[in-house]
Amino acid sequence: MIIIGIESTAHTFGIGIVKDGKILANTHRSYTTEKGGIIPLEAAKHHNQIKDDVYIESLKQSKIKESEIDAIAFSQGPGLAPCLLEGMRFAKELSAKLKVPLVPVNHCVAHLEIGKITGTRNPVMLYVSGANTQIIAYESGKYRIFGETLDIGVGNFIDNFARYAGIGFPGGAEIEKLARKSEKYIELPYKVKGMDIALSGILTNLRQKIESKKYSLNELAYSMQETVFAMLVETAERALAHTGKKELLLGGGVGCNKKLQEMCKIMCNERGAKFFCPENSLLVDNGAMIAFLGEIMFEKGIKFSHKELDKIDIKPRQRTDNVDVLWKN
Ligand code: ATP
Ligand code: FE2
Numbered sequence: 001m002i003i004i005g006i007e008s009t010a011h012t013f014g015i016g017i018v019k020d021g022k023i024l025a026n027t028h029r030s031y032t033t034e035k036g037g038i039i040p041l042e043a044a045k046h047h048n049q050i051k052d053d054v055y056i057e058s059l060k061q062s063k064i065k066e067s068e069i070d071a072i073a074f075s076q077g078p079g080l081a082p083c084l085l086e087g088m089r090f091a092k093e094l095s096a097k098l099k100v101p102l103v104p105v106n107h108c109v110a111h112l113e114i115g116k117i118t119g120t121r122n123p124v125m126l127y128v129s130g131a132n133t134q135i136i137a138y139e140s141g142k143y144r145i146f147g148e149t150l151d152i153g154v155g156n157f158i159d160n161f162a163r164y165a166g167i168g169f170p171g172g173a174e175i176e177k178l179a180r181k182s183e184k185y186i187e188l189p190y191k192v193k194g195m196d197i198a199l200s201g202i203l204t205n206l207r208q209k210i211e212s213k214k215y216s217l218n219e220l221a222y223s224m225q226e227t228v229f230a231m232l233v234e235t236a237e238r239a240l241a242h243t244g245k246k247e248l249l250l251g252g253g254v255g256c257n258k259k260l261q262e263m264c265k266i267m268c269n270e271r272g273a274k275f276f277c278p279e280n281s282l283l284v285d286n287g288a289m290i291a292f293l294g295e296i297m298f299e300k301g302i303k304f305s306h307k308e309l310d311k312i313d314i315k316p317r318q319r320t321d322n323v324d325v326l327w328k329n
Contacts (some may be wrong), residue, residue: 001070003298004058005291007131008087009079009107010040010130011170013047015058016288017069018295024062026281027054033169037159044082049088059288069098073294076104077315078131084314092309101303103294104312107285108132109319110145111251113296114289120247120276124262126211126236129198129252129285130155130170133232134213135195135239136320136329145321147195147241154228157199160223165217176257179225182218188227195235195242202228229260233267240273250277253284253310300327 007014007028014028031038031046059066074091075087095102113127125136125148130146133149152160156170162171189205191198206224209215248268252260261277268275282289297303303311 001295001298002064002068003103003166003291003295004069004093004216005074005287005289005294006074006087007107007285007287008047008083008090009075009077009292010083011043011286012285013051013054014089014285014287015054016286016291017062017064018212018288018291019313021290021295023063023288025058026286027055027061028056028286035166035168037163037169040080040082042210043080044086047083047086051086061320066098067181069099069100069102071107071294071298072098073103073290074297075107075110075240076291076312077107077318079107079316081314081316084316088312088314092312095306095309097216099306100239100297101305102309102312103298103303105213105237105293105297106318106320106323107290108134109323109325110289110293112136112143112249113293114282115249115251115278117282117292118278120249120274121244123247123249123276124236124243125249125251126232126255127192127251128154128254128260130159132252133197135236137239137243137245139243142325143320143323146242147197147235149198150193150196150198152203154199154232155252157203157228158224158254160203161206163221164210170253172254172257175221175224176259178218179221179259182216182222184219184222185216185226186223188223190227190231192231192234195238197229199228200209202218219310223259224259225259229257229263230258233263235265237267237271242270246272247274247276251283255283256280267314296327302326
């Protein structure tokens, strides 16, 4: 079967095409800024303008014809409402036009399920993206959240830090580059509570340090990564110990960071666990992961006919542990 996946929870409008678990296409365009953060309505406008191009590109990449599509999956939530609406509208139009079923997919669970492509079977997942920072593992019918950020997501935290430093959105990759230029550690607050972390106090501290002009940006970027990634790795290790699982999977855009990957690998080696990390194009928001999970759900009968589209709506605040994982077992 051939399924297309539409991703539009935040800055990225992506379309992926999957055939029997194999990714045939994964295309996207992202909303970025030179300065300042994401404006939801602007991002939604961006998605509306480029959606047809991304779709045509995905068909080209996959070498399939529109008429071969058997189902449409889309990101139902969580995310920014105006952006989610653009994706859902596009998905519904396509479903009605092609007369094929629609599969609403949880974005966070899709980040997790696509990780299976690396060969991991029963991992603890460190899910680090813009809005979300969670330590998730499957236990009796649901993906349970063992730990999470108590305030802001680590990607948003890094993007805010970058914004204070005059860097545009998203700032993660640029901060990683700057961090590589320093090895001078400047003390920052370290906030771990059991398997949860808190980031807003560190952000305030970093902002004050930038404003004081006493430190170079390279030093601050380096120290931020050392501190915050150590917090993430510490909580992930605690979750491995608590659940007795032997595999760690990284997911979400911040997972592209080589330093974080290296620290996860070291921790796993030290405790005899195995580390798994998909390629960057599957770590960031992407349509392929939506199609991938959509296909699994479709095959278990979780789908809506093109005649019942008005039963489906976006779920901007849907939580990972509220999703019934009916497709497993
Ligand atoms: P979600 O909706 O899942 O919460 P998201 O929509 O923000 O996430 P992702 O594409 O998963 O999207 O992640 C984007 C985040 O990843 C941004 O905050 C960006 O700064 C960060 N990021 C990307 N590359 C790097 C990197 N090399 N180092 C650190 N952070 C990075
Ligand atoms: Fe995401």
